[in-house]
Amino acid sequence: MTGILEIDSLSVRIGPRGPRILQDVSLSVAPGEIHGLIGESGAGKSMIGKTVAGLLPRGLNVSEGSVRFDGKELTALPRRRLRKLVGERIAIIPQDPLTALNPSRRIAGQITDRLVHTLGWDRRRALLRAEETLNEVSIRNPAQTLRSYPHELSGGMRQRVLIAAAFAAAPDFIIADEPTTALDVTVQRQILQLIRAMQARHGTAMLFVTHDMGVVAKLCTRATVLYAGKVVETGTAEHLFGPNPHPYTEALIGATPRYDRPEDSLRPVPERVIEALRAEQEATHG
Amino acid sequence: MARLWLSGGWLVLLALAAIFAPLIAPHDPLAQDLFLEKLPPFWMEGAEPGYYLGTDSLGRDVLSRLIYGARVALIVAVLAGGSAAILGSVLGLLAGYLGGWTDRAVGRLIDIWMSFPPVLFAILLVAVLGTGLSSVIIAIAVIDWTRFARVVRAETMAQSRMDYVASATVVGRSPLGTLWHEVVPNVLPTILVLLSLEMGITVIVEAILSFVNLSVSSDDPTWGGMIAEGRTQIHFALWILVAPMVALFLTVLAFSQFGEGLKDRLDPAAS
Ligand SMILES: Nc1ncnc2c1ncn2[C@@H]1O[C@H](COP(=O)(O)OP(=O)(O)OP(=O)(O)O)[C@@H](O)[C@H]1O
Ligand SMILES: [Mg+2]
Numbered sequence: 001m002t003g004i005l006e007i008d009s010l011s012v013r014i015g016p017r018g019p020r021i022l023q024d025v026s027l028s029v030a031p032g033e034i035h036g037l038i039g040e041s042g043a044g045k046s047m048i049g050k051t052v053a054g055l056l057p058r059g060l061n062v063s064e065g066s067v068r069f070d071g072k073e074l075t076a077l078p079r080r081r082l083r084k085l086v087g088e089r090i091a092i093i094p095q096d097p098l099t100a101l102n103p104s105r106r107i108a109g110q111i112t113d114r115l116v117h118t119l120g121w122d123r124r125r126a127l128l129r130a131e132e133t134l135n136e137v138s139i140r141n142p143a144q145t146l147r148s149y150p151h152e153l154s155g156g157m158r159q160r161v162l163i164a165a166a167f168a169a170a171p172d173f174i175i176a177d178e179p180t181t182a183l184d185v186t187v188q189r190q191i192l193q194l195i196r197a198m199q200a201r202h203g204t205a206m207l208f209v210t211h212d213m214g215v216v217a218k219l220c221t222r223a224t225v226l227y228a229g230k231v232v233e234t235g236t237a238e239h240l241f242g243p244n245p246h247p248y249t250e251a252l253i254g255a256t257p258r259y260d261r262p263e264d265s266l267r268p269v270p271e272r273v274i275e276a277l278r279a280e281q282e283a284t285h286g
Numbered sequence: 287m288a289r290l291w292l293s294g295g296w297l298v299l300l301a302l303a304a305i306f307a308p309l310i311a312p313h314d315p316l317a318q319d320l321f322l323e324k325l326p327p328f329w330m331e332g333a334e335p336g337y338y339l340g341t342d343s344l345g346r347d348v349l350s351r352l353i354y355g356a357r358v359a360l361i362v363a364v365l366a367g368g369s370a371a372i373l374g375s376v377l378g379l380l381a382g383y384l385g386g387w388t389d390r391a392v393g394r395l396i397d398i399w400m401s402f403p404p405v406l407f408a409i410l411l412v413a414v415l416g417t418g419l420s421s422v423i424i425a426i427a428v429i430d431w432t433r434f435a436r437v438v439r440a441e442t443m444a445q446s447r448m449d450y451v452a453s454a455t456v457v458g459r460s461p462l463g464t465l466w467h468e469v470v471p472n473v474l475p476t477i478l479v480l481l482s483l484e485m486g487i488t489v490i491v492e493a494i495l496s497f498v499n500l501s502v503s504s505d506d507p508t509w510g511g512m513i514a515e516g517r518t519q520i521h522f523a524l525w526i527l528v529a530p531m532v533a534l535f536l537t538v539l540a541f542s543q544f545g546e547g548l549k550d551r552l553d554p555a556a557s
Contacts, residue, residue, distance in 0.1 A: 055452050058385065087458045100449040104471035110450070117458035 002071075003028035004173055004205045005052065010065035012047055012056065021047050021060065024285055025231055027224045029173075034199055034206045036216040036223030036237075038252065040269075044229040045209045046095075049175040052207070053092055054082040070172065087118035091166035093176040093195075097158035101150040108146040111165045119169060133164040136201075137194055156187040160194065167198055174199075177209045192218060213249075213256040217241060225249050230281050248277045290547030293540040300537060304356040312336055313347035315354040315507045320345050324523040342512070342526045343519050351507035352533050358501070358508045359537060362423055362492040363485035369427035370488075371481045374434025379473070381435070382442025383465050392435060399432045408491060412500045419502050422495055426488050434480055441476055445469045475552035479545045486541030493534055509534045 005028065012022040022044045029035040037045050050056050052067055052074065067074040069090070074082055091114070094100040101110055111133070112126035121129075127146070134142035137160045150158055159179060166174055176195065180188040196219055199206055208219060216223045216237065223240055225232040225248065233246045240249055254267040303310055313336075323345040325334050333340065339348040381392035408425045415421035445451060446469065454464040489509075495501040496510030509530040516527030 053456060055456065083456055084458065087456050092453065092456075094449045094453075096449065100453070102448075102450040102468055102472065104474075105467075113454065113457045113459075 003030045003033075004070055005029040005207065006066075006068040007048070007052075008066045008068070010048075010051065010067060011063045012044075012051060012060055013063040014060055016061070016063075020063070020229060022051070022229045025065070025226070025229070027231065027234055029205050029207055030221075031205050032203045033222065034196075034208050034220045036220035037207055037209045037226060038211060038213065038216055038223055039226035039232075040211060040252075042228075043226040045211075045226055046177055047229075048226075049092070049177050049207060049209060053086050053090060053175060054079060084118070087114065088169075089172045091169065091171040091174045093159075093162055093166045093174060093179045095178040096182045097155055097162055098150075098182070100162055101158055103150055105149070106146070107148050107150070107153075107161055111146070111161065111168055114165070114169045129168055130164070133168040134161070136167070137161075137164045137198065139164070155183050156191065159183060159187075159191050163191070163194060163198060167202060167204070170202070171204060174204050174206045175209070176206060178211070180215070181211075195219070213240075213253045225252065227277055228281070230285055232277065247273050287547070287551075289543045290551060293543035293547065296536060296540040297544060300356050300540075301360060303353050304360045307353045307357055311347075311350035311353045312338070313350045315346060315350040316505060318344040318346055324519065324526070326523070327525050327529075339529050340523070340525045342515060343523070348512075348526060348529050351512060352509070352529060354507040355509045355512060355530065355533070356537075358419065358496075358506070359489045359492060359534075361419070362426070363488050363541070366423040366426035366430075366488045366492075367481055367485040369423065370430040370484055371434050371477060373427060374431035374436075375438045375473075375477050377431065378435040378438025379442050379465060379469065382439040383446055383461075383469060385443075385446075389439070392439065396432045396435055396439075399429075402429075404429050405491070405494060408495065409498070409500060412495060417500050417503075422492055422501050425495075426491055430484060430487065433484060434477065437476060437480060438473055441473045442469055445472050475548070479549045479552070482541050482545030482548060486538040486545075489534065489537055489541065 007025060007027050010022055010025045011020050013020050025044075025048065027035070027037070027048075037048060039045050047056070047060070051062060052069070054074070056062075062075045065075070069085070072085070074085070077085065101107070108127060108130060111130040112123065115121040115126035115129060116123060130146060131142045134145055139145050139157065139160055145153070145157070145161065153161065163179070179195065180191050183191060192215065208215070210216060220237055222234065222236050224234040225240070225246065227248060232248050235245070239245060241253065245253070248269070251267070251269040251273045255269055257266060319341075322334060322337070322341050323343055325337050325341040325345075326332050327340040327348075328338050330340075337347055337349075339352065341347055342351070377392050381389040407429050411425035411428060412421045415424060451464060451468050454468045455461070459467065492501055492508070493510030493513065496508040497514045499511075499514070501510065502508055512530035513527060513534070516523075516530065519526050
């Protein structure tokens with residue numbers, strides 16, 4: 001099977017000889033699929049997204065493995081070419097709508113940036129598209145929203161704006177990095193529904209980063225479970241939530257709040273599961 | 287809010303006085319008249335009509351000298367403060383945004399610079415450059431850029447970590463374009479606040495330098511020069527000393543209050 005994104009045995013190191021933040025990570029996202037990427041905080045989920053987008057922080061480098069996007073090897077591209085390709089074809093829905101929007105620029109400019117600077121549209125046409133897309137994400141007054149500054153919008157509205165900005169340029173691939181974590185619960189649900197609806201309408205393949213198994217259950221066809229920079233398992237939602245997932249996956253499911261059964265108490269991931277997983281990872285990755 | 291208007295009002299008034307000094311000043315600030323020396327201000331006994339704030343020991347009109355002195359004070363505030371702001375902000379922006387060796391170099395330079403006591407540094411510089419207004423301006427800019435560079439560098443670093451800066455580079459902006467469009471607008475309010483505070487400082491420094499006779503030629507009216515001269519007459523004609531001190535105090539206070547008011551006003555979280 002060839003996916004639109006194929007990550008193969010990827011390792012990312014701090015410095016040339018430093019520790020590995022990602023080790024031997026492989027995953028594949030099929031066209032039109034929402035692929036979940038799940039793990040605890042610090043597991044390296046965001047780093048995978050950043051590697052694909054060419055946004056690794058200074059000092060972090062791909063040391064081994066490959067990242068192929070639509071058949072092209074990204075790790076071999078010079079930074080500039082990578083940025084250009086990402087700008088044209090990959091969009092990011094970031095985690096925190098507060099730091100993702102520039103407080104001193106109006107929404108209009110921020111939504112149209114990609115259309116104008118990367119795709120070379122003229123401003124008028126870009127503004128029309130921005131307005132259309134804001135309509136699509138159920139913003140009632142697109143014209144007024146375009147004229148607003150970020151602080152004039154609620155958290156949920158800002159995230160809608162960012163979703164619109166991601167879809168406006170009709171990308172082939174979207175990386176959503178915990179796009180609902182900063183929002184309160186009722187808004188989270190609306191935003192998840194919106195992302196699913198937008199994805200269904202446009203058929204865009206998506207890598208959806210989350211630490212919430214509940215979100216994986218609702219949204220994803222398949223998911224990859226990550227622990228300490230290494231893949232625990234990849235599987236379909238049926239497998240992960242079925243009778244025989246990896247014990248760590250099962251423990252993650254147990255640690256997820258259920259809105260439909262709030263009386264259930266949460267079970268933290270047990271020590272022995274972590275220990276078993278560590279031993280297993282030692283054995284396979286050395 | 288009130289302080290923004292009050293301090294701003296005083297500064298506007300001062301600027302108008304400085305610009306239109308020849309029209310406003312009741313007398314030639316340099317004209318001496320020994321028959322009219324040490325006249326008291328208008329509310330005291332023995333005052334002469336037309337000499338509202340009295341005259342100094344050479345019979346020159348204090349009010350006119352104050353008004354012309356405002357010229358020097360504001361020219362220095364704008365040019366020296368502005369140059370320090372531009373120099374420091376550019377270095378701070380580049381250091382904070384580029385990081386790496388640029389940042390280390392600028393950081394080291396700031397540390398070295400800040401280890402000199404500023405007033406001594408200024409006196410030393412003016413002594414080397416020769417006295418005069420342009421030396422004063424250059425000296426202040428060369429010394430005080432660190433005030434801007436330090437703060438702007440830290441803020442730029444914080445800004446550079448924001449997601450919108452990362453996405454701007456993906457979206458196809460050049461590094462300098464990103465710096466200009468995404469970072470500078472967010473750092474600008476801080477620069478303006480610092481500039482206002484800095485202008486207050488430059489007014490004091492200029493006064494100190496003209497007090498020790500290192501600024502403009504001693505004939506030209508400056509507040510510092512007037513204070514130096516008034517000091518010798520303190521027992522006979524207190525107003526000669528008090529008038530420029532009040533002008534200096536109010537102006538420095540106005541700059542700092544304006545800066546503080548601006549800070550509250552420009553904070554997006556507060557609005
Ligand atoms: N600039 C950096 N330099 C070195 N290490 C880093 C840097 N940024 C992150 N890390 C480390 O990389 C690891 C993975 O970070 P990452 O942000 O991918 O985690 P995450 O799975 O996205 O977690 P979260 O759910 O908290 O977002 C963490 O252990 C973190 O400490
Ligand atoms: Mg993350």
